[in-house]
Amino acid sequence: MLLDIDQVSKTYHTVGPDVCALDEVSVSVEAGQFTAVQGPSGCGKSTLLLIAGGLLAPDVGSVQIDGRNPYELTADERAKFRATHIGFVFQQFHLVPYLDVLDNVLAPSVAAAVPQARERAEELIRQFGIEHRLHHTPGQLSTGERQRTALARALLHDPKVLLADEPTGNLDRENTEAVLGHLKEFTAKGGAVLLVSHDEHAISYADEVIRLQDGRLVKPEPAQAATPV
Amino acid sequence: MNVLHLILREMQHRVGSSLLALFSVSAAVGCLVGALTLLRADDVRTERILSDKEQDVADAVAAKEADVAQAGADLEDAMRKITKGLGFNIYILPGDQDVNELSVHGIVSKTMPASYATKLADSDIITINHLLPMVMEKTTWKEFEEDIILIGTRGEIPLKERALKKPLLQQVPAGSIVVGYGLHSKHGFKKDQKVKLNGREFTVKETLPERGTSDDATVWISLAEAQDMLGRENLINMMQALECNCATEDRVAEIRRDLARILPGTQVIELGDRALARAEARNTAKKTAQETLKRQKAAGAADLQREKTGRQKLKDEHEGFAAVLVPLAVFGAAIWIGVLTFGNVRQRRSEIGILRAIGLQSAQILTIFLGKALLIGIVGAVVGYAGGFVVGTTWGGESAAILFAPSDMLLAIVMAPLLASLGSWIPAMLAARQDPAVVLQGE
Numbered sequence: 001m002l003l004d005i006d007q008v009s010k011t012y013h014t015v016g017p018d019v020c021a022l023d024e025v026s027v028s029v030e031a032g033q034f035t036a037v038q039g040p041s042g043c044g045k046s047t048l049l050l051i052a053g054g055l056l057a058p059d060v061g062s063v064q065i066d067g068r069n070p071y072e073l074t075a076d077e078r079a080k081f082r083a084t085h086i087g088f089v090f091q092q093f094h095l096v097p098y099l100d101v102l103d104n105v106l107a108p109s110v111a112a113a114v115p116q117a118r119e120r121a122e123e124l125i126r127q128f129g130i131e132h133r134l135h136h137t138p139g140q141l142s143t144g145e146r147q148r149t150a151l152a153r154a155l156l157h158d159p160k161v162l163l164a165d166e167p168t169g170n171l172d173r174e175n176t177e178a179v180l181g182h183l184k185e186f187t188a189k190g191g192a193v194l195l196v197s198h199d200e201h202a203i204s205y206a207d208e209v210i211r212l213q214d215g216r217l218v219k220p221e222p223a224q225a226a227t228p229v
Numbered sequence: 230m231n232v233l234h235l236i237l238r239e240m241q242h243r244v245g246s247s248l249l250a251l252f253s254v255s256a257a258v259g260c261l262v263g264a265l266t267l268l269r270a271d272d273v274r275t276e277r278i279l280s281d282k283e284q285d286v287a288d289a290v291a292a293k294e295a296d297v298a299q300a301g302a303d304l305e306d307a308m309r310k311i312t313k314g315l316g317f318n319i320y321i322l323p324g325d326q327d328v329n330e331l332s333v334h335g336i337v338s339k340t341m342p343a344s345y346a347t348k349l350a351d352s353d354i355i356t357i358n359h360l361l362p363m364v365m366e367k368t369t370w371k372e373f374e375e376d377i378i379l380i381g382t383r384g385e386i387p388l389k390e391r392a393l394k395k396p397l398l399q400q401v402p403a404g405s406i407v408v409g410y411g412l413h414s415k416h417g418f419k420k421d422q423k424v425k426l427n428g429r430e431f432t433v434k435e436t437l438p439e440r441g442t443s444d445d446a447t448v449w450i451s452l453a454e455a456q457d458m459l460g461r462e463n464l465i466n467m468m469q470a471l472e473c474n475c476a477t478e479d480r481v482a483e484i485r486r487d488l489a490r491i492l493p494g495t496q497v498i499e500l501g502d503r504a505l506a507r508a509e510a511r512n513t514a515k516k517t518a519q520e521t522l523k524r525q526k527a528a529g530a531a532d533l534q535r536e537k538t539g540r541q542k543l544k545d546e547h548e549g550f551a552a553v554l555v556p557l558a559v560f561g562a563a564i565w566i567g568v569l570t571f572g573n574v575r576q577r578r579s580e581i582g583i584l585r586a587i588g589l590q591s592a593q594i595l596t597i598f599l600g601k602a603l604l605i606g607i608v609g610a611v612v613g614y615a616g617g618f619v620v621g622t623t624w625g626g627e628s629a630a631i632l633f634a635p636s637d638m639l640l641a642i643v644m645a646p647l648l649a650s651l652g653s654w655i656p657a658m659l660a661a662r663q664d665p666a667v668v669l670q671g672e
Contacts, residue, residue: 046670055586056666076590083588090669094583098242099235106230111588117230137242153587 001064002192003029003052003161008061010047010215021047023215024061029161029192029208034184036195036206044215045196046165052194053086053163054078066160083111087154089179091166093146095138095153101125101145102134105152114157124152128182144175151182162186164195168202180205232593236601243573250569250605251612254649257562258613258641259620264551265637266621271547273627275540282536286529293525297518317469317500319357319484321349324494326467331498335378335443336367340464343456345492349468350386352491356484357470360386364455365466370448372425373416377409378447379426381455391473399435403451406431410438411445426450427458472499559648566605566652570598574660581660582668591661598657599650606646614641 005027012019021044029035037045050056051063054070062069066085070078088094095104102121109117125131128148130141138146147167154162164183168176176199183193184205195206203209211218240247322328326339346362363382370377384400401407406426408418413436418424422433431450439445456462472480481499488497574581581594614637622629 050666050669053586055669076592079585079588079590081588082586088583088586090583092579094579094586094669096235096580096583098238103230103234103238107235107584108587109230110232110235110584110593111590 001028002031002033002066003027003194004062004064005048005052006062006064008048008051008058008063010044010051010056010058020215022051022058025212025215025217026061027052027194027210027217029194031160031190031192032187033208034187034193034195034206035208035210036197036203037210037212038198038203039212039218040198043212045212047215048212049163049165049194049196052161053088054082080112083108084157085160087157087159087162089147089150089154089162089164089167091169093138093143093150095146095149097138100135100137101130101141101149104138104149105156107153108156112157117156121152121156124155125149128152129178143170144172144178147171147175147179148182151179155182155186159191161192161194164193164197166197166199167195168197168199176201232596232600235597236604239577239597240601240604243576246569246573247601247605250566250602250649251609253562253565253569254606254609254645255613255616257558257648258610258645259617260558261555261644262614262617262637262641263621263624264555264617265634265640266618266632267625268544268547268551269632269634270621270625270627271544273631274625275544278540279533279537282533286533290522290526290529294522297522297525300518300521317359317361317471319470319472319481320498320500321345321468321470321488321492322496322498323466324496326496328496328498334367337365337466340364340461340466341495343452343463343465345495346386346465346468349488349491350388352487353390354388354487354491355390356473356480356487358388358391358473359469359471360388361469362386362452362465363467363469364452364459364461364464366459368427368459370412371427375412375415376446377412378443379455379459380447380449381452381459382449383452401434401449401451403454404431405434405450407435407437407449408433409445409447410436410440412448413437414439429454429458559644563648563652566602566649567656570602570653570656571659573601574598574656577660578663578668581663582665585663585665586669594663595657595661598653598660602649602653602657603646606649607642609649610641610645613645614638617641 005025007024007026008022009020009024010022012021025044025048027035027037027048037048039045047056051058052065054063054065057071063071065081068081070081073081096107099107102118102125105121105125106117108114114120122131122134125134128151130145130148130152133141133145133149138149141149147170151167162183167179167183171179180202183195187193187207195202197203320331322331322337323339323341326337331337343362346360350360361382361384363380365378365380368377368379369375382401406424408424412418413433418433418436420433420436424431424433426448437444450458452465456464472484481497484499485497488495584594584597585591618629618633618637622632625632
């Protein structure tokens with residue numbers, strides 16, 4: 001099991017009433033598995049993703065990534081762990097605005113050494129069809145190109161787990177297909193994908209779909225085959 | 230890809246704010262270096278002015294010294310000539326001579342060997358000048374039935390240990406006669422006139438002006454002729470001399486000691502009024518010269534002190550101004566860099582979040598911001614140093630080679646990065662402590 005989230009709860013303590021984002025949620029993703037988390041806005045999807053990514057410690061429950069609990073590590077060790085085991089893709093891309101495509105893809109190599117980083121970055125850029133944008137900054141890219149750049153960045157260090165938060169939310173159909181295709185391809189190579197989305201089409205690519213409602217797991221649904229459009 | 234690459238790319242991207250930060254560091258360093266350079270220029274100029282002034286004073290004193298020395302020498306010479314006119318002030322007499330006879334009659338009747346004169350002249354004596362041996366007798370100028378004092382002199386004998394000086398009395402050649410005022414005015418003697426003195430013919434060599442002393446009734450002939458006429462072959466009655474110009478406590482006692490050693494059996498008397506006049510004249514001339522020189526030196530020293538005080542006051546004013554301006558510029562720059570970095574951190578909130586998410590450690594985030602500050606500090610040090618030095622040398626009016634100080638450059642290179650880092654420290658710490666989860670959730 002590459003990702004094992006067990007009985008995790010998370011409550012946000014705000015100035016108003018406490019907000020229970022997750023309540024005893026368990027999710028497991030095996031190597032080669034594409035899991036989607038579906039639910040309405042505010043149901044706790046993003047919180048689940050942050051907890052899964054070692055970015056937000058749960059109040060209760062445990063998280064195991066590739067057999068290790070990241071929350072048992074110090075902050076710096078956890079950062080290094082993320083740099084070697086986890087890839088992130090966000091709806092807002094979160095590219096570094098002053099770096100060109102190549103440098104953005106290479107950014108994780110600042111955190112942890114990646115063997116032959118430049119060659120691998122160029123290969124990923126070619127693979128995602130944005131090699132003609134190699135030295136363009138995010139401001140000069142289309143949204144699809146930005147997301148493909150973000151995806152290439154997430155894959156540079158060959159992570160075990162890829163966490164994607166609404167990666168197709170801002171994309172047109174063509175780019176959505178391309179991104180989802182790449183995610184699928186990642187799982188085909190043995191990686192684990194945890195996708196958070198309320199896009200039915202994106203979810204249709206998942207091997208397993210988990211539904212969240214008010215921070216609780218509703219019920220697992222049988223996997224549907226991906227239907228390329 | 231490394232942190233430096235990230236820093237450089239970000240600075241390139243936000244060139245405006247980077248230049249603002251660079252400008253503030255450069256301005257602070259420029260103020261510091263400019264102030265130091267100007268103060269150094271002040272010091273250099275002060276040193277030169279004071280050195281020139283000291284030289285001027287030294288030159289003036291030296292010139293005055295020369296003037297005073299010349300004036301003193303002139304005065305002393307004038308005094309010497311005047312006092313020399315007073316005549317001999319030391320008489321060396323035979324030991325058995327009654328001094329009263331000289332005082333009462335102006336005559337010395339006792340004799341001593343003429344060789345005493347040469348013996349004394351060849352000795353090591355330095356306490357007398359102008360040695361004049363003579364014979365003398367009060368006698369009657371038979372041709373005119375006139376009482377006179379007859380003096381025979383061979384002229385002054387050069388003293389071995391003394392420089393040759395112009396004689397007080399010129400030698401009277403054989404066959405010549407020098408006649409005192411009372412005698413030549415009474416008998417109408419003229420120069421080169423032939424006159425007879427007790428049967429011997431002489432040519433009048435000189436007729437003396439009135440002196441109001443026994444000289445007016447005196448005639449001078451050569452020593453040999455006088456010795457012959459007076460029957461005193463190889464004898465003299467006395468030697469006249471001038472005591473030396475030495476600054477000793479008791480000159481006559483020294484002369485007496487010398488004479489007792491060289492010519493035992495002689496006695497020395499001093500004509501006190503002449504000696505005193507001579508000594509006072511000499512001392513007055515010396516004192517006047519010394520006081521003039523002292524006044525000149527005091528005036529020069531006061532002038533120099535005034536200049537030093539003025540320059541020190543100016544320097545204090547400049548240092549006071551720099552002591553306010555420089556810390557203000559440095560503190561202002563640190564605050565400004567802090568504000569700029571804080572703005573930069575806020576602007577890069579999302580970037581920091583994603584960099585943390587993809588694995589950068591908090592120390593690396595801190596390095597990104599402090600590294601940028603260090604880089605700006607180093608470049609700012611170079612730019613600020615160059616600017617401050619150019620302004621300092623231009624305003625200071627001294628050459629760059631004189632004003633260049635490696636310590637200033639070192640100070641700038643150390644201070645500027647430190648200043649920029651300190652200014653950026655708090656915002657950089659805030660950035661490093663930023664929780665990526667909060668940032669990503671906020672986004």
